[in-house]
Amino acid sequence: MVFKKNRTILVGCSILLLNLSVYSCRSDEEKRDYTIWVNPFIGTLHEGHCSPGATVPMGMVQPGPESHTTYYNGYEMDHVVGYQYTDSLLKGFTQTHLNGVGCPAMSDILLMPFSRNVNGSDSPEAYYSDYDKNSEVAAPGYYAVHLWKNDVKVELTASPHVAYHQYCFGTPVAHVLVDLQYGVNWNVNELNRLVLESSEQFDDDFTLSGYRQVNDWTTRKIYYTIKFDKRIVNKKLLEAKNGEKAKRFVLSFDMGTDSILQAKVALSTTGIEGAKKNMDTEVPNWDCFTEVRNAAKEKWNTLLAGVDIQGTEEQMVSFYTSLYHLYIQPNNIADVDGTYRAENDSIYCSRDKKFYSTFSLWDTFRAVHPMYTILIPDSVKGFVNSLMEAYSHKPVDSSCETEVNKYLPRWGLWGRETNTMIANHAVPVLVEAYCKGLLPDTYSLYDIFQAIYTSVSKPHYRNHTKLIDKYGYIPYDVQLSSFDDGRETVSRLLEGIYDDYCVGIMAQDLKEDTVVRHMAQRADYYKNVYNPKTGFMCGRNAEGEFKTEDPTEVVGEWLSQSSYTEGNSWHYLFHVLHDVPGMINLMGGEVHFAEKLDSMFYAAQSPEVKTLQWKILGTLGQYWHGNEPCHHIPYLYKFTDEGYKADAILNYLTTEFYKNAPDGLKGNDDCGQMSAWYMFASLGFYPLDPVSGQFILGAPQLDGASIRVRGERYFTVKVKKTSSDCIFVKEIYLNDKLLDRPFITYKEIMDGGELYFVMEERPDKDALMSFTVR
Template sequence: MKIFFNCIILIMGLGFLSSCKDNLNSIDYTKYVDTFIGTQHEGHCFPGATTPLGMVQPGPESYTDYYSGYEMDHCTGYQYNDKWIWGFAQTHLNGVGCPSLSDILLQAYCQNSIDPSARENFRSTYAKETEVAAPGYYAVRLTDHHVNVELTATEHVAYHSYTFDEPETASLLIDLQYGIGINSIPTNVLEANQQFDDEFTLSGYRKARVWAERDLYYVIRFSKKVKQKESLTAPKGNQEKAPRYLLAFDMEGENNLEVMIGLSTVGVEEAKKNLKAEIKGFGTFEEVKTEAKQKWNAILSKIDVTGSKEKKIAFYSSLYRLYIQPNNIADIDGRYRGEDGSVKQSSIGKYYTTLSLWDTYRAANPMYTILSPKLVSDFVTSMMDSYTHKPFDPNNPREANKYLPRWQLWGKETHTMVGNHAVPVIADAYLKGIEPSKYTNNEVFDAIWTSVTKTHYRNHVDLIDKYGYIPTDAKISDIDDGRETVSRLLENTYDDYCAGLMAENLKKTSEYNFLMNRAGYYHNVFDTKTGFFRGKNANGEFRTDVDPVEVVGEWVPGSDFTEGNAYHYLFHVQHDIKGLMTTMGGNDAFVNKLDTMFYTSTKPEVRTLEWNIYGTMGQYWHGNEPCHHVPYLYKYTDKAYRSDKIIKELVENYYHNDPEGVKGNDDCGQMSAWYLFSSLGFYPVNPCGGEYILGAPQIDEAVINLPNGKHFKVIANNLSNENYIVQSVSLNGEQLNRNYINHKEIVQGGELIFEMGSMPNAKQGN
């Protein structure tokens, strides 16, 4: 991987130096970003081109021999070790665990005659040494197809450049049916229409169904005239809604063809307007590529890191992944298509979606509040717009009431995961003084209150209010299914706590008391006999048939947990760690349980699905989010130094600068945010309210360049492979005798200094 990355630096450096717009006196942070990290196995990252938070992400769709588990490995369309490339799609998710997107596939070739009866016949081998990727850019040579492919992007437009060995036979496949997942392609599109506007333009519409139904309008423009087009029959006799086209071009004696694809959720004319506004015309590929690089440098320059090249690559690659999403799907005029299918107008000109909130509320969203508070305001406005316009149906138990987004994809709720974790994101922003641009505090709280007190799919508040927990065998409405009952309760009680903090600040006393009372309901499912949280029935009887190492989820009837086991959710009381310690028997019992989790010889086991679990340390599962705060919990005990060792091991061994370098789904930046916080030396165990638990920094020095013009510097004195244990911490010259810093102390600017050593000091236990 090191060889390939050096190749990236060399090629990209030559390309960018040719642009007069590039400021040669500024730092090029993009040279420390390796977009191939996390593209093999469970990371589910993609190496294609994108701008920060952009709507489009053109990139390769790779392919290999089909095997059990193939579909889930290819959630984002690409695996680094795949043998072939099918083509290049215009949209991709980053690091997710469910497949979707990969809209509108293009594949260029020459010197070939291809049998179109099977999609895989259009695949091509490629040499790894020709594959180049960097922020805003991707390139590869398709060996079988005798063509060099380059991709870049603006926010709404994918820009392709093809250089053919034999331009006289230059051909282009456009597959409008294509979407993620080999098995789902024939049924991916529910409806479609398209037309060739002229000899240079193809435009149309399609509604895709995978994970969430999405309306996509597009315009595809070619730099050369289409001289011949053929509409292909659907492969293998499938009845597909959208066509595939084979195009040949009048290359005019040249070997280069450029293609631009503008996208919109509103209409074809809007897609055309987006394209016209963002790209001046053909022949500007290098200019667009350079502008994308500059946009990424503006993001990456938010933190200056001192350390080895390897450390910088790991850090800035994580920062890059953090800003791939959420995605703004509003057109340049601020209009977008909402969840009810109608066109809406954003008051801020943007509408952010791709909200993996079950994952990102834990660390990604708190990191945004430090680095990009204006952006957080826009996120909250978008979530409030979603709530305001959300369709609801009193006759449909799943959608009987409005609620804030849970896992939203392109403006549509996917109903994925549990809890209502827009609540901690919005409440945390409010408590840090970050407010939406068009909604009052009371309007925001009303959305939160409705979301946590009115029944909807997977929140079960009627059962919680009646029993104080979610019984495994009770049913009040059609949404009550007896699944994930412990996780749903624990995640809901955290949302209640966050809502309660906002209620307290707004002096809503009755609401505060109600919410904080419910926030303590986690006690109701703690089984003192086993020492774990467990499901129980309406009679108050705990389940006795639970294996604490078995990973279960909504796919298992009567399951206690969501993508986890009893160990993973044992510590999922982020708002009341001290109360949890008391419930578990005090300091010693708490430490012993942590030790058991990290150092037991057993591993988490999935017995009901074919699912390879990566990133485990004993029963701790770094590859999935409910565990992410647990390494920091020793900091609440008299054995604080034990966190330091675990943090060091996770940073060094669970994140690598290679394609397998993310040990679990990156989940829209959450795994990356954990790395960023942990490298800096603090982490939001409780992600709402602005308290960060002091950890153990993993870099020598970092300066956060705050949006208000101030700087917050972190220094780790004497940090080395042996000196990884924190001896003392000082803030602005004063020694800290507490285990946290707060958000105000960071954004006011200052200097946080860690003294590192090889042995725990007296205050950290033995």
């Protein structure tokens, strides 16, 4: 591996791009309400795992509904964010939610208003209510619903740290269940194990404050204060069951002649005083629900206005909802004064007064973070600062082999490491920021290099450096460290060596020659797991013998000696992001490579999980769009003479797998990765290798788009087609010059200009669309 190969098209890798600011609307006269195109209910049914609750961009709180239906096999997987669109009952409204994840977490501090008589029941189920589905409304920064049984209209909005509830009761009687034990986890019958510690106190007749430590996806500490605008006249403590650590209260209020009760819930990681300071700073007054809602909407409009598109109504909704999903996270969990609780359980003040967490990096390094570098480059600096702060305060345990060395976050949640997924994909996020001139001034270049190099070179959980350096791959039958478990061995190698390649780019600039040679050697190790007899990347034992793989079977960490991470042989055959020419040569040249791609997309059989009850949706042949390692694969046709096949596939994926419906996402949104893929596919270019500074040209799905990139500069995409059947690219012009290369660069985008696609029909279109769809 020679790192210079891609550097010839790295634009301004060492040049700091100045004055990259968050865009705003062009003028007051041109302001549009882009929020009307956002449908937060997209992805709230089946595997999308999105929540329709209210939030501001990258806010700490996301107040929204928790739903319930009759228990069924797979219930927990469907309800990892607490809500499914078709459920008939609501349990209440919690203050935190994740966007499109695959593991249950959050759903903290449940409030459920009611006015009916529950006969003093201690059971949380007694407070569930059916609801008027037609009354359920979700928009950026707002959620509302009418509870039939409980006879209450509920409205929710939010500031960055404060959830604002407004309840309109149908009778003068007003009660609220405050459930501090509730949450989501993998077993709905074991909520008693969710809370590890808890304390609660009534500060006065209006305020309940407290703390709870939960153990869902990771162990988190949550401090809160809940304040009502009416006096609490009665407090009933419900009976705890099965060793529960947190309390449930039913509070009754003196409503006088008023029918509206308001509640504010502020959160903090640092302490109750931090939560109170957050509330006093952001929402100090009452009767300002509309103002808070409008402020949230304006924040969303400012971000959404950064891309102005032209397309069908379906495309408008899909695109702006995707853009909305992109900004739900990462979440700034620092208090208003910049303090936050680090993973080592100490309190620090962030160097830039913000601390972002919720980094689903295995997913988001592929398209989400490259999109951030275009749309919100200044925020990228904040993300890098937070990743470095997490690394700096990473606890080290010399008695535990998996934690004896520091490493950058893998999947960071609430400032804690979940150790979910594989590789060290904070590395490409930091190196991409370096190559695009977007590093903050809070850490030196040396500090950042040490963090990325240590993360890939020192042993830690799922980082099999000793095995890789000894064998050139990860044998499934050898254990040199306590964390060498023989699982996902091919995926861990292929994903990890991309990070190595990224480290090599920065090492080369810093003249770290020894590191460059080491990383270059490891970046070529994908060749060591390619089995020429089967034509797949396969697992190997210490003797060098290849495993016999069923290429259609999806496997993962749940199986011993598994080769792949939530994938199969087809999905990881093409996972060589940093050396596509080398991969093509390994497979016998462009013709054979294109034939292999055909065999994947036009396969009669779909991917199958044979050892779990897991129905995979959103596939084309063996391609699985709901699984991120596949996302770049359609674009690989562009490296062959059959690039038009990518055009057909992209058209099909964007129209069939992204719908304006609750089940409109064919896979977990995964903190915006599915959404970012759609945005890039719609615009006509994609970051196949994010750190390279180039975007592979695809086929635009929109009629046109304008992206605010820097100051008053805009990068526009224009499309010429004579009919809706013109889905194939004929010619591409950049700033009126015919392109003779299959990519554009980051600098070309950020300098502003025009990308012009001339589209055409093809006579073999129908044959191309004969996909096997699941």
